Amino acid sequence: CVGCVWCVGCVWCVGCVWCGGLTKVTQEKGSPDIESAYDGEQIRIKCEFANPVVEKGEYDKVKVKSLRNHGKPGEPNLPFKTLNILLPQGKTVQSIEVTGNEIHLTDGYRVEHGEEPVPIGSKIKYRTLPDPAIYESMNPFPGNKFTEVSIQELRGYKILILSPTH
Numbered sequence: 449c450v451g452c453v454w455c456v457g458c459v460w461c462v463g464c465v466w467c468g469g470l471t472k473v474t475q476e477k478g479s480p481d482i483e484s485a486y487d488g489e490q491i492r493i494k495c496e497f498a499n500p501v502v503e504k505g506e507y508d509k510v511k512v513k514s515l516r517n518h519g520k521p522g523e524p525n526l527p528f529k530t531l532n533i534l535l536p537q538g539k540t541v542q543s544i545e546v547t548g549n550e551i552h553l554t555d556g557y558r559v560e561h562g563e564e565p566v567p568i569g570s571k572i573k574y575r576t577l578p579d580p581a582i583y584e585s586m587n588p589f590p591g592n593k594f595t596e597v598s599i600q601e602l603r604g605y606k607i608l609i610l611s612p613t614h
Contacts, residue, residue: 484533491533500527500551507560510553519562522579524589526559528612535599535606544610546593558583 484493498513511517512527519525535541553559561578582589590612597609 482531486536491535493531493533495529495531497527497529502553502557505560506558508553508557509560519560521562521564521576523562523582524559525562526612530597530609530611533608533610535608537605541599541608544594548593550588552588 482493482495484491486492497515501511501513503509503511509517510524510526515527515529517525517527558578561576561583563576564574566572566574594610594612597611600607600609
């Protein structure tokens, strides 16, 4: 049942990233829908997005204003938001908690799937089919709400990168 999706791919909020440091509330530049706060023990990030809109067609397109869509070949093409979280100096991530609302699509929806990339100028016609392990399953997709992509460093600063699972 591809109708069962976690928050349409990534309409979620990172509840708690446990660390320690200074207190400040900020908004991500250009995104009035993302707020963060740090109380010396944890970073709280709240993400709020518009309600999803489904455009009906041969395959239904799930869209959320201000979010891009992505899907691996054969997997549902869903809206997502990757978060880059600056970690306080000398602190480490102890745990990550993600909360959010599940959105279930009812029967009758067939969510558009990701396609294989096609080289520019290719004369070969590619056709990617939906993954039956996902589209014929009654399990929600994606199964997890996020993936910790990595903690990267830039000029001595540590940045936690969280992405949706898919």
